[in-house]
Amino acid sequence: MARSRARGPSLTLVRRSVSERLSERSVPACMARLPALAFQWTAGEAQIWLGIMCMSRKTRIGVAIALVISACTCGGRAPDRLLIPGQRIGPVTADTPEIELKEQLGAEVETGRAISIGEGFCVAGTLLFPGSPDAVEVAWSDSTRSRPAFARIRSPGARWTTPGGVHIGTTLKELEEINGEPVAFSGFGWDYGGTAAWTESAEEADGGNLLLELAPDSASESSVRDHPRYSEIVGERTITSDHPLIQEMTIRVRGMSLGWREPGPQVECPAL
DSSP, X not given: OOOOOOOOOOHHHHHHHHHHHHTOOSHHHHHXXXXXXXXXXXXXXXXXXXXXXXXXXXXXHHHHHHHHHHHHHOOSOOOOOBEXXXXXXXXXXXXXXXXXXXXXXXXXXXEEEEEEEETTEEEEEEEESXXXXXXXXXXXXSTTSOSEEEEEEOOTTXXXXXXXXXXXXXXXXXHXXXXXXXXXXXXXSSTTTTEEEEOSSGGGTTTOEEEEEEEEOHHXXXXXXXXXXXXXXXXXXXXXXXXXXXXXXXEEEEEEEEEOSOOSOOEEOOOO
């Protein structure tokens, strides 16, 4: 199946945008325009823009020409940070082989990784975006690394998000609001504790399971540990977010994984 490639802005639109922005010549003017645009940018992008607008006109034109050339000649598609339940995590789908990931991402792919699947066992895997909060672990179901078993994100600060707005750090109360009803998950205190199956549309049912890993912060967990009903929220059982003790705790999404099939041969994880 052919893959579509996202198109960048046309040369006409880029030129028009540059021309309009270069019309602001003074430092006060460029600073005055910044707040109106800043909501679209990161802090770094805003600083770059402010620096360009406060240069001399001649210098700004030179920088603008370079930006136009860059915008219109770079052929690659900027990788998104979208996790679509039942479909993909970024470039990883149910049928994406390792060789295709290497072609797309180049040095952003680290092969030969051991991916933990719990209880001390690991499977062969690949790490995307190593050293970044957006790192993605890909576990393989076969020795040829052509069929992903699951893809998982766990790093604090990861920018991956679902269309519904779920991301690392989303609170359980926010999940309830998105879900429209209490959220069911496994009891805490074991390798698969805090696991919740998550969907955002009826079409996702056959495309792969999105699992959320929920975890309480240490302070709220300590506050309920001596409660007589504490045993009701730990261990291999299903609990719901409307449980009285759960309602007292601060619980957030700590991990997200999209699974398609059983992982390949399992071995004991290497010692750290």
